[in-house]
Each structure stands twice: as structure tokens, then as C-alpha cells.
Amino acid sequence: MNTANRHRGPDDTGVFTEEGISLGSNRLKIIDLSEKAAQPMKSFDEREVIVFNGEIYNFKDLKKELQGFYPFKSESDTEVILAAYRKWGEDCVKKFNGIFAFAIWDRMKREIFLARDHNGIKPLYYYLDGGKFIFSSEIKSILEHEVPRRLNREAFNHYLRILYVPEPLTMFEGIYKFPQASRGFFKNGKLSVEQYWLADPGNYPNIPPARMEEELRDRMGQAVERQLISDKPLGLYLSGGIDSSVVLYNTAKVRKKIDTFSVGFDLKEEEQKEKFNADFDLARRTASFFGTHHNEVLIFSREVWELFEKAVWHMDEPISNPTAVAMFKLSEFSKRKVDVVLAGDGGDELFGGYDRYRLSLAASFFNKFPGFLRLPLNFTSRLKKLNTPAGIERFILFMFQKDEILNRVISSDYFNYDISKSFFEKKYFSKMPENVKFEEILMNVDRQTWLVDFALILGDKMSMANGVEARVPFLDKDMVEFSARVPLKYKTSLLNTKKILKSAYKGRIPDFLLDQPKRGWFSPGAKWLRMDEIKNKASEVLSEGYYSGTKSMFNWPELRDVFERHCEGKEYNLNILWAVMTFQLWAKKYKILV
Numbered sequence: 001m002n003t004a005n006r007h008r009g010p011d012d013t014g015v016f017t018e019e020g021i022s023l024g025s026n027r028l029k030i031i032d033l034s035e036k037a038a039q040p041m042k043s044f045d046e047r048e049v050i051v052f053n054g055e056i057y058n059f060k061d062l063k064k065e066l067q068g069f070y071p072f073k074s075e076s077d078t079e080v081i082l083a084a085y086r087k088w089g090e091d092c093v094k095k096f097n098g099i100f101a102f103a104i105w106d107r108m109k110r111e112i113f114l115a116r117d118h119n120g121i122k123p124l125y126y127y128l129d130g131g132k133f134i135f136s137s138e139i140k141s142i143l144e145h146e147v148p149r150r151l152n153r154e155a156f157n158h159y160l161r162i163l164y165v166p167e168p169l170t171m172f173e174g175i176y177k178f179p180q181a182s183r184g185f186f187k188n189g190k191l192s193v194e195q196y197w198l199a200d201p202g203n204y205p206n207i208p209p210a211r212m213e214e215e216l217r218d219r220m221g222q223a224v225e226r227q228l229i230s231d232k233p234l235g236l237y238l239s240g241g242i243d244s245s246v247v248l249y250n251t252a253k254v255r256k257k258i259d260t261f262s263v264g265f266d267l268k269e270e271e272q273k274e275k276f277n278a279d280f281d282l283a284r285r286t287a288s289f290f291g292t293h294h295n296e297v298l299i300f301s302r303e304v305w306e307l308f309e310k311a312v313w314h315m316d317e318p319i320s321n322p323t324a325v326a327m328f329k330l331s332e333f334s335k336r337k338v339d340v341v342l343a344g345d346g347g348d349e350l351f352g353g354y355d356r357y358r359l360s361l362a363a364s365f366f367n368k369f370p371g372f373l374r375l376p377l378n379f380t381s382r383l384k385k386l387n388t389p390a391g392i393e394r395f396i397l398f399m400f401q402k403d404e405i406l407n408r409v410i411s412s413d414y415f416n417y418d419i420s421k422s423f424f425e426k427k428y429f430s431k432m433p434e435n436v437k438f439e440e441i442l443m444n445v446d447r448q449t450w451l452v453d454f455a456l457i458l459g460d461k462m463s464m465a466n467g468v469e470a471r472v473p474f475l476d477k478d479m480v481e482f483s484a485r486v487p488l489k490y491k492t493s494l495l496n497t498k499k500i501l502k503s504a505y506k507g508r509i510p511d512f513l514l515d516q517p518k519r520g521w522f523s524p525g526a527k528w529l530r531m532d533e534i535k536n537k538a539s540e541v542l543s544e545g546y547y548s549g550t551k552s553m554f555n556w557p558e559l560r561d562v563f564e565r566h567c568e569g570k571e572y573n574l575n576i577l578w579a580v581m582t583f584q585l586w587a588k589k590y591k592i593l594v
Helices: 059-066 077-095 153-162 209-227 242-252 270-276 278-290 301-315 323-334 347-351 355-366 371-377 381-386 392-399 403-409 419-429 438-448 450-464 477-485 499-505 532-541 556-567 574-589
Strands: 012-018 021-027 048-056 098-106 111-116 125-129 132-136 175-177 182-187 190-195 234-237 259-265 293-299 340-342 469-471
Touching (some): 048 077, 077 098, 077 111, 209 499, 293 301, 301 323, 323 450, 355 381, 355 392, 355 438, 392 419, 419 438, 438 450, 450 469, 532 574
Parallel strands (some): 340 469
Antiparallel strands (some): 048 098
């Protein structure tokens, strides 16, 4: 198991075994580089043993609180978790501010205590069968055991709809994601799991906007300062957007020398360069504004396929996003100089940055008109969208891939129309609080689904593939709790997004960033598929003979037609093509039984 995910901790490796249990750890040394901080780590009297992935940012404060209670032997945050567990038991997780997945073996009680951080930044997977409990930060380690590599058909359907697999499922039958903000015990062959935290929308403070902006800046500054703690070199991913620039502004307040890293695309046509490297160019200007030591790396079309294959292996299960290629290359490049990076993830979900929140507001406003007034206007596709009611239907409108294209390419034996709708409706929309606006609910659902199981998990896997730890100050526990209390009107409106964040940092980050359109971070995936060196590889993967295990899953002639029409520029079919290619590569690499 340690060998399978050694990339996550290339600096040290260790194993603890006794009757009934074995614990393994690969360590990326960040805090306390000495052997005293090695893992698996035993408590001072050897009653507990811990394996831990991540960082506890407030460990020094907790250590002061625990100083007279526990005889510390190291300067590590790992030992602080052991001490906190000894003092507060399962409630220790409520004391932590950090990114973590850990397991503590209590040798007296003969039970394991597991926990995952508040916002699901660090992954944790498990397999439980007949009393055998296997867990790891990566699925590939679990597969070192004799675990069946069988496709989870429900997960496959969700993947087709939303381009990732939602918690608690994985694409492997019998292997599950341990949920975010959850803790659990395994004893006598049984696992119990419970949620310990949720930042619900609501409880809005009635204070002036200027004061709210000041509090936002204070909390963000504290979050960044907490997350700068490291005994190894640290840098910052700079995307050219507002969020990473806010992180840089706060970093520059406390550090003079800063390494920033950015990735762009080598494209021949000037128009394509401008389109896909707009953020790359903005990042360069922002780095110059703050006087950082800026590091740039370009992705060339000749290396895309090899990077794609590596990315799919490190994902563990399919996540369809062409930017995974760029994320992998960026972390590989950054590792030459740093072991830790700060990134801007989470700002959109916390402060209303996506256009879907603005469009939902428009739909909510439109739905206030009486039905007889809305009916005559309901003929154009755009107005039909506005007429979508709040709840699962509007979520589907924004987040689901469409029936038409899925019907064309997926075999009817494997495609279930309703399974994803039922899953999300039951889990997130069956009981919507009446006093909370739907857009707040939508942001909250995004933070628990899309953000964790799509963005953060991909960020973790692509960075840790190269032994780089990514930290995300916007998702500091205190920041998330603060954002949940900020009224919607200060986040998004019919004409604007991230209002309070832009206002709070106006005059602090470059003005040229504040007027930029919302682009999101995207790569020229559609363009890549039309380039011969990638098109030929894609054609092979999108064929019936590529992997016998998936032969019956797709309508190959239709898929071929969808591919060719895309390559000829007649249709834009990137989403479905990239999703199927990712799945095909994954299924063959992991030898999946369908």
C-alpha cells in the first residue's frame, strides 16, 4: 500500500503492525523535519498510534493549551492531534483548523478513530467487507488487497451527468469516500460515521457593508498567515483571477520573497493564444504588480496525451476536466522549487462567483410573476430556463449533462435517466429551509458536492502526484463560517458576482483584475482534439476495440459520429468526448470489471 502511493510522501515511509492491524504512512515533510515527527507515530505511553495526512494550522495554539497535560517529544502537528484526542476524545476534531485525514488506533479499546477535515480538502477512502476494513488517501493503495475491481453502475451514471462521482460513492463497487466534516469509529467489524460540522447559510449579521468588508479582510489575512506555516519552501499558484490575487495580497503583507507559479498553453494562432492564455497573461501582470519571483510553464500539444494518461492514473477514478493536464504539469514544475503552494480555490462557492448564481437570481425573480404572464414568454429557450422552479430542477439545469447527447452515445443498458436526479434531490433538496434564499442553498450544495468531489479532489491528486501540498486559504474553517453569515445581496446580484470580495479588495489588488469577465480556468481541450497527434490517440481510445471490458457500454457508431463532427468543427462535443476518453483510459489502466 505504501509503495502504491509513495508519491504523496516521498520523504519518508513507515509501518506499524500488531495483531489485527497494520498502519502505513508515506511522509511529505513539512512541519518538524526530524525523525521525532516520523509516522506512524505513537503517543508518549504508546497507547495510541496515528497516521495523518495534511496540516493542522492552529497546532501551536493547541499545543500551548495542552502543554501541562501531555509530554510532547516533537515540534510536529501530528503529535498535537494525539494529545488532543487523549484530552477531548472524538471532539478533538472541533478544535482543529486545517486540512486533514487521519486514523488513530487505540490499543486499549481496540478501535480506530477516523476523521476528515471540515471542507473535504484531504481525501479518505475505505473498503469494508466481512470485518476487513481497509482505508487510504488513495484508492490505488486499497486495490493492493484482493478487492474486486468492479464498476459501480450508479456512480457511472452520476459521472455521465456531472462529470465526477459524488460522495459517498466511488466508481469502484464496495469502495467509498469517507465524507467531509465527518468522524467515525471502527470496532468489532463495524464502522459508524457521523457529521461533526456544517456551515449552514443563515444567521446574517445586521452590520454595515464597510464593517463586513473589514471583517472579511481580517479573517482572510489571518487564514493566509496561518497557512504560511512551513519548514519547507512555499509558493503560490497564481491564476490571474481575483481569488488567487487576494491570497497573494495577503501573503505579500507578511512575506517579502514570494515564488508564484502559473501555467499557459503553447498555441500557434494568435486568437487562440489570447483566448486561452488571458489568465496566464494577467497572472504575469499581477506578479509584476506585487514584485514576486514569477515562474511560468507552457504546455505543448506534443506532451498533452502523456500528461493526460498520468493524470487519469493519479485521479483514482474518472473526473472529467481537461485542466487536469495543466494542473499536473503545474505541480510537476512547481516541485522543483517548493513543497507547499497556496491556491485560490473556494472563493466562487463562498462569495457567489459563478454565473449560475446570478442566473438563478434572475430565474427566482422571473418566477415571482403570475403563471399567466410567464406562459406567453415561455417560447424561447432562454426564457424557458428562467421559468425553471427553484430546487432540483434548477440544479439540473445548471449542473447536468443533457439527455440528448447521453442517449446518443451510452448504451441503454447502462444509462438510467432518473438515478442522478433522485440522488441529489433526496440528499440536498428534499428539505429546503424556507427562510433561506435558493441561491444560498445552491452555493452550499456546490460547496458540499462540486467543490469537494470535483475541484478539491482533483487539486489534491494532481498536486500530491508530484509531492506538492496545496493549501486553500478561502476554505479556512473560519472563512467558510463567516461567508455563510454574509447576506446574499453582498455576494451576487443580477449584474454582478463576488460583490463583497471585489469591494473589500478594491485598491489592494490591481484594478485591471476587477473588471475582467468571469472566465473560469479552462484549457483548449476542444482544440487539442482537432490536433493530429492528439486526435489519433483519442480515436483509438474512443473505439470498440480499445478495452474489451467496456465494449458493450457505448453506442460506438454514434460516438464515432460525435467525435468526427467535433473534429470537423461542425459541433462542440468536448464534454462528452473528454468524459468518455477519461473513463476509457481509467477502465483499462485499472482493469475494471463491468
